[in-house]
Every structure is written in C-alpha cells, then in structure tokens.
Amino acid sequence: MAAQSGSRFVIFAAIAGNLLIAATKFVAAFFTGSSAMLSEGVHSLVDTGNGGLLLYGLHRAARPPDRQHPFGHGRELYFWSFIVALLVFALGAGVAFYEGVIHILHPEPIENPLVNYVVLGLCMVFEGGSWFVALKEFRRSKGNLGYIQAVRRSKDPSVYTVLFEDSAALLGLGIALAGISAAHYFEQPWMDGAASIGISLILAATAVFLAVESKGLLMGEPALPDVQEAILVIAQADPAVEKANGVLTVHLGPEQIVAGLSLDFVDHLSAADIETCVERLEARLKAEVPEVTAVFVKPQTSGRWHERRRKIEEGSAS
Secondary structure, three states, X not given: OHHHHHHHHHHHHHHHHHHHHHHHHHHHHHHHOOHHHHHXXXXXXXXXXXXXXXXXXXXXXXXXXXXXXXOOOOHHHHHHHHHHHHHHHHHHHHHHHHHHHHHHHOOOOOOOHHHHHHHHHHHHHHHHHHHHHHHHHHHHHHOOOOHHHHXXXXXXXXXXXXXXXXXXXXXXXXXXXXXXXXXXXOOOOHHHHHHHHHHHHHHHHHHHHHHHHHHHHHHOOOOOHHHHHHHHHHHHOOOOEEEEEEXXXXXXXXXXXXXXXXXXXXXXXXXHHHHHHHHHHHHHHHHHOOOEEEEEEXXXXXXXXXXXXXXXXXXXXX
C-alpha cells in the first residue's frame, strides 16, 4: 500500500506539472509559430493523459478478486502501462515527426523568439520539479541497484514510466531550445522543424523501451530471487516437509505473486497432516511474504521436480 501511495504521489505531481507545461507551450506556439514548441506542447498533453491512464490502472489493479478474476486484477496496471507506451509512440512521436517534416518542407520564420526562450525556461523549471519527484521515489525503491537494472527488475511500472517520460521531456526541451536558437541565429527556419524531428526520435526510443518492459510484465515475470528464496526457506523449515524442491512464481501485479511449491513431504503423513502443513505454510507466508497472495502445493519427489525443470530449461534454450 505504501508503494502505491508513493506511485500516486509521483503521478499526481507529473499530471499537475504537465498541465501547466502544455498550456504554456501551446500559448507560445500560437504566438510564435514554432514547430518545435507545438511538438513539445503535444508531448506534454500526451504525458498528462498518460498520467491519468496510470492512475486509472492503479485504481483498477487494486480491485479485489471476483468470480471472473479469482487472482485479482493486478495486471490491469501492466496493461495500461503498455497503452501509455503506445500513446507516447503514436501521438507524441508521431505528431512531432509530422510537424517537423511539414516545417522543413514549408519553413516559416519564428516570430517573437524571446517568448519561446522564456517559456522554455519556465517549462524546464516545471518539468524539472516533476522529474525530481519521480527520481526521488525511484531511487528510494531501487536500493543499491543501477538505474537500468532496477527498471529491468521492477514489477511496478508506474514510477519508472513517469521518470522516463519526464526525462524524455527534459531532453526534448533541450532540443527545442537548440532548434529555436539555431533557427533564429542563423535565420534558417527549417532548423526548428529539424528539432521537432529530434524530439520525435527521443519519444519513439522512450516508447519502445517502455513497451518492451510492459510486455514482459504482461507476459508474466517471476518473483525476484530473494523472494523465491524466502518462500523456500519458510517451506523447508516446516517439520512436515522433507525437502522443498523448488518454487515457480509469477507476478500478477507489483505486490501480487502466485507461487507454486514443489514439496517432498515426510513419509507416512496422512492426507489430514499434509492439509494441516499447507495451512501452516499459507499462514506463515502471508505473515512474512505478504506479496504472495496465492500458494499451490504439489507433493513431488526431488527427482521428478528436477526432471520437469530440465525440460523447461531445454524448452527455453530452443
């Protein structure tokens, strides 16, 4: 719950910042005729809508299990994160590229360039504030991991999606500033359009990266190794378990894990003893690894477990 509260705060900060930025950019684009500024306005408007979609995804993912979704709705967040990536590509990058091409083919002089410089400076302040909030939350959650490694291992796309969008926005602002300055200084209006195309390339690269990460989560990623190890330690400690062979896990949401345990029970246990053992394991896992929301136990010898694992690994290799 604390993680979701942090995610919501980051998203609300991004929405507020992007609304102010989008309005400012559109006003500047209207008065100056800058292609790069118009592209940046569209980018900020798309980012605002994306923040709303991430909030909607968090809301939908928090719904309890029902008859149609017995394991809950956690993957709703992953779905809407994927939609956000598509929108960044289709709307953000697509519109910016189109505007850039149009202004290269039909260049128009930028009017009142000073307005653009003031607006870009204000936008960098607004965007920098939103970026700092997202960065602070992401650094808190990533621990000692590197940034890319933390994104790869993260099961919560809401914070790093905002961080990458804001980072792309700051880079875009820098390119817009360079393009507008060059167009004004060299009296070459087409450079403004070229800056718009540069912005589109940054947005496209960001969108592809976010889409790949969201796809992996939608397909189903396993729990982190330390979580799997904790599950096995708890299972092995039960007196009715001879050997905890292994565990298969899948994330249905940032804090929703389904675990399948392969256990070799002590000989001569009755069905009632095994049922009691499973209840003990579920209670202890709920207390010590609360993100595990469902546990399935398969009585299995160690040899059979390793044989099935070997087949899975062979299938992955092929």
